[in-house]
Amino acid sequence: MALADGVRAGNRRALAKAITLIESVKPEHQARAAALLDHLLPYSGNSIRLGITGVPGAGKSTFIEALGLDLIGRGQRVAVLAVDPSSSVTGGSILGDKTRMEQLSQDERAFIRPSPSAGALGGVTDRTREAMLLCEAAGFDTIIVETVGVGQSETAVAGMTDCFVLLQLPNAGDDLQAIKKGVVELADIVIFNKADLDSVAAERAAAQMRSALALLSPASPDWRPPVLTASAAKRIAVTDFWATVEQYRATMNKTGEWDARRRRQAHAWMWQLIDSGLRQRFRTHPGVAAALPELSLAIDAGTTTPAGAAQRLLSLLNRYF
Numbered sequence: 001m002a003l004a005d006g007v008r009a010g011n012r013r014a015l016a017k018a019i020t021l022i023e024s025v026k027p028e029h030q031a032r033a034a035a036l037l038d039h040l041l042p043y044s045g046n047s048i049r050l051g052i053t054g055v056p057g058a059g060k061s062t063f064i065e066a067l068g069l070d071l072i073g074r075g076q077r078v079a080v081l082a083v084d085p086s087s088s089v090t091g092g093s094i095l096g097d098k099t100r101m102e103q104l105s106q107d108e109r110a111f112i113r114p115s116p117s118a119g120a121l122g123g124v125t126d127r128t129r130e131a132m133l134l135c136e137a138a139g140f141d142t143i144i145v146e147t148v149g150v151g152q153s154e155t156a157v158a159g160m161t162d163c164f165v166l167l168q169l170p171n172a173g174d175d176l177q178a179i180k181k182g183v184v185e186l187a188d189i190v191i192f193n194k195a196d197l198d199s200v201a202a203e204r205a206a207a208q209m210r211s212a213l214a215l216l217s218p219a220s221p222d223w224r225p226p227v228l229t230a231s232a233a234k235r236i237a238v239t240d241f242w243a244t245v246e247q248y249r250a251t252m253n254k255t256g257e258w259d260a261r262r263r264r265q266a267h268a269w270m271w272q273l274i275d276s277g278l279r280q281r282f283r284t285h286p287g288v289a290a291a292l293p294e295l296s297l298a299i300d301a302g303t304t305t306p307a308g309a310a311q312r313l314l315s316l317l318n319r320y321f
């Protein structure tokens, strides 16, 4: 398969074409995409998968560019994938603007891919997982998956990465929002960016976050998420951040949690695909399709309970499955 060979050789154009193929919704492309993924799967898995989230304006692209250039300077190849739920919901994009990460995108050791633009969030993140595998087969050492804090995207990205990073602004409103939404619980590392603007405020915010984190039970018993301050624009503490990631990896490897997390993610991914596949088969099942309008009316009229209707519809599936 020529495309697979191109990806394996680390050719960025072949990689871009391969990702376009897996993003395609055309049935003939989907069969080719599945074959391509099967072919390349044995060569995947050898990267650090880093998730980064933060509100628009937190400095994600500035930070990723600084980090990417730093890693390239150490001889790495770096891929950046974006999950942008807004693009599938509204057609507009928060992350997709072309001028982002200009310097990084010009370097041939980097590969930057904006978010797939169609489909539901589940579809977008499935494609991102597959794109991540393709980047690994192409020999990228670090894969950064970036997302904005909208909807379920943070949970989805935390569920496909080894290390999930929350980029915060040093103001209390931002903190509270992240704590309220449960994003802080997902974080393995928290960074307060833009510390150059007001280092005292940044340190204060970091201390508050440390206290807040101390009240939460950590995702892993061996790792209490560190809270750092940084300036992406001035490239301060970007190298320290990477040292923290390395430390995290060493700790997780020692306890076996690094591989265990990947295994859990692989199983969760399989169940997610089974759930969506079953839902799809259920909705297109002829018996269900025939009975659904009448049962919907019965729910409206109060002559059946939702539980009763669900049971009847599910029993139809048993009969014809």
Ligand code: GDP
Binding pocket: 054, 055, 056, 057, 058, 059, 060, 061, 062, 063, 193, 194, 195, 196, 197, 230, 231, 232, 233, 234
């Ligand atoms: P994103 O929406 O999270 O990707 O944020 P951007 O990376 O686009 O940054 C938003 C704005 O904040 C831009 O104008 C950046 O130049 C600026 N910015 C990013 N990081 C820093 C920083 O560390 N310090 C300062 N002063 N400005 C920053």
